[in-house]
Amino acid sequence: MSYDYGSQSLGIANPFRFEGALIALRGALLGLTGLYSLLQVAGLVNRGRELEGWISAGLGLLLLVWGLVALGQGLFKLFRFYVGRSVPASLARNHVDSTSKERHAYRSDELHDMLMGRKNTTFKEPQSLFSRLVHSLMPRLLFMPPVYRALTENLLFSLSVSVFMLLAFALAWFASATGLARLDNTPVMAWLGVILTLYLLKLWLNMRNPFRHFSRGGMDISLLRIGLLLALAILLPVLLAYVHRHVQAIPRLPINTLPYLLTLLFLAALTSALGLYLVMQRMRLASPQTEVSEHRNNWQKNLMPRELFIHLDSHILANRRFQEIPNRIYQNFDPSLQQEGGSEKGAFTGRTLVETQPVVSEIAHSGGFKWVRIMTTVLGQLLLAGGALWLASLADDLARVPQQPEVLTVLIMPSLLLIFGSVISTIGNAFWAEMQFRSLLLELSIEGTYTESRLSTGNSIYDSTRSENVVVRSNITPWFLLSNLLTSTFAVSGNMNLEQERYILSLHKADDTLAEVLNELDGFFASRQTIAGINEVDLQSASQIFQMNEQTRYQPSTPAAPLAVAAEQAAGRLAQEEKNEPVQG
Numbered sequence: 001m002s003y004d005y006g007s008q009s010l011g012i013a014n015p016f017r018f019e020g021a022l023i024a025l026r027g028a029l030l031g032l033t034g035l036y037s038l039l040q041v042a043g044l045v046n047r048g049r050e051l052e053g054w055i056s057a058g059l060g061l062l063l064l065v066w067g068l069v070a071l072g073q074g075l076f077k078l079f080r081f082y083v084g085r086s087v088p089a090s091l092a093r094n095h096v097d098s099t100s101k102e103r104h105a106y107r108s109d110e111l112h113d114m115l116m117g118r119k120n121t122t123f124k125e126p127q128s129l130f131s132r133l134v135h136s137l138m139p140r141l142l143f144m145p146p147v148y149r150a151l152t153e154n155l156l157f158s159l160s161v162s163v164f165m166l167l168a169f170a171l172a173w174f175a176s177a178t179g180l181a182r183l184d185n186t187p188v189m190a191w192l193g194v195i196l197t198l199y200l201l202k203l204w205l206n207m208r209n210p211f212r213h214f215s216r217g218g219m220d221i222s223l224l225r226i227g228l229l230l231a232l233a234i235l236l237p238v239l240l241a242y243v244h245r246h247v248q249a250i251p252r253l254p255i256n257t258l259p260y261l262l263t264l265l266f267l268a269a270l271t272s273a274l275g276l277y278l279v280m281q282r283m284r285l286a287s288p289q290t291e292v293s294e295h296r297n298n299w300q301k302n303l304m305p306r307e308l309f310i311h312l313d314s315h316i317l318a319n320r321r322f323q324e325i326p327n328r329i330y331q332n333f334d335p336s337l338q339q340e341g342g343s344e345k346g347a348f349t350g351r352t353l354v355e356t357q358p359v360v361s362e363i364a365h366s367g368g369f370k371w372v373r374i375m376t377t378v379l380g381q382l383l384l385a386g387g388a389l390w391l392a393s394l395a396d397d398l399a400r401v402p403q404q405p406e407v408l409t410v411l412i413m414p415s416l417l418l419i420f421g422s423v424i425s426t427i428g429n430a431f432w433a434e435m436q437f438r439s440l441l442l443e444l445s446i447e448g449t450y451t452e453s454r455l456s457t458g459n460s461i462y463d464s465t466r467s468e469n470v471v472v473r474s475n476i477t478p479w480f481l482l483s484n485l486l487t488s489t490f491a492v493s494g495n496m497n498l499e500q501e502r503y504i505l506s507l508h509k510a511d512d513t514l515a516e517v518l519n520e521l522d523g524f525f526a527s528r529q530t531i532a533g534i535n536e537v538d539l540q541s542a543s544q545i546f547q548m549n550e551q552t553r554y555q556p557s558t559p560a561a562p563l564a565v566a567a568e569q570a571a572g573r574l575a576q577e578e579k580n581e582p583v584q585g
Helices: 017-039 043-046 050-078 108-117 129-135 139-143 146-177 188-208 223-247 258-283 305-316 367-392 397-400 404-433 511-526 536-552 560-580
Strands: 293-296 298-304 328-329 338-339 345-355 359-361 434-457 467-490 503-509
Touching: 017 043, 017 050, 017 345, 017 367, 017 404, 017 536, 043 050, 050 367, 050 397, 108 345, 108 467, 108 503, 129 139, 129 146, 139 146, 139 258, 146 223, 146 258, 146 404, 188 223, 188 404, 258 367, 258 404, 293 536, 305 345, 305 467, 305 511, 345 503, 359 511, 367 404, 367 536, 467 511, 467 560
Parallel strands: none
Antiparallel strands: 293 467, 298 467, 328 345, 338 345, 345 434, 359 434, 434 467, 467 503
């Protein structure tokens, strides 16, 4: 679940309210139409029109179910957009929350390479010939999220194939009109039109998911393929005409596919124009910076290396949190100490990769972009509703169809509306769903050596307080890499609404934040004490003990003083007399 309740909101609003309202309205309309069709079944059967009744019942049931599904989807988008304190998805696997089911776009070593190399691996080089052509015509498309790149390539590919196939069909028609292929009085052109119409319908039907990566779809336009299609456009009519005249007569089709082909071309051009306009407006906001703030130094401090690691993890990195939300740990700070020669000296290393909680950043879309996005969503829903209602009105026509080709004629136009309505709705949804976030990505690498020595003070016989400490002299080489990230993700409706892949769009310097980190470290180093000190509480306690000792110390009585003085005087006179006594022979 992406929802972890907290009283402090992240300020992320529901982006699908307008789209959800339109989908719910379409679903209600289709549901009512389906219910009306079901209510007409009894009257049709009573009038002896059983076939029309069965067709109306099938279409009514289809529309009712379809409408209820659309109504549920729309209401789901209208309901509250639950956002907890664990969204959006992490860039790589988060060691703090290893049980999350979110999808990651990177690995921790990729993030390290991006900071170290000042590069952005999100922007992949186009591979196929058509992809390179598209990116040559639209150079800034390379710096867009992969979703928009795939959408643009797929739209242009489908439109190009549609136009090319229509030109090939026109070339075959020209060969027939000029007498080169001798197709007069044959149904060859009608069959070619049906084949082309079905092929283009299948082509745009695959565009219902226009965000799959272009290189994985197996789609490309190569020069060899173009040559084969041109040759096929010329030779296939000749071959079919030969088969019709000499092998087996091809049945005639009472179908004129030209209106369907023109309608398909118009809808394809309209769909591509809407999608490409939105993409081009979005490209104006692309700022593909790859700047990183860096600091390297060499410190010689009197402290244990583990104390530095603890302070960095529990103070420096924790101070960078947003709304007290834990940082995303992509590389655990697991310092290693290697002792040499007992415990008096050794070496240490440690590295961590941390991202602060991403903060939502509003996308500065232009007014034209917002209006076209609304028009795209409205048009998509109108085409879907129109196609479904058109299909519901075909009960009488379907009942009077005596042959299979006429069934295709009846169903082609509603199918066109449904297919392109689905594609346009999907395109509009992508531009409602994008959200951008800003966060700090910090990598800290520390290595160095340390030596131990003993320091004692207060060893005199007159000292009552003594301190002895083991002093560790550390030679530290830190390497700070810090960048302000702009990331993008595409929200969905549901429990995993913001747990999709999040892509890095740009990296900007964060010199101010790096300066704050270094100042905090300087304050930590300045507060270090090598010798144990005595604070005011200790001094007050010592004073009280001294006063108590003064009061309880033994003192002699007053009369004893004169006796002691008289004894001392008598001893002095006796010594003087002995000194003055003459020597006797």
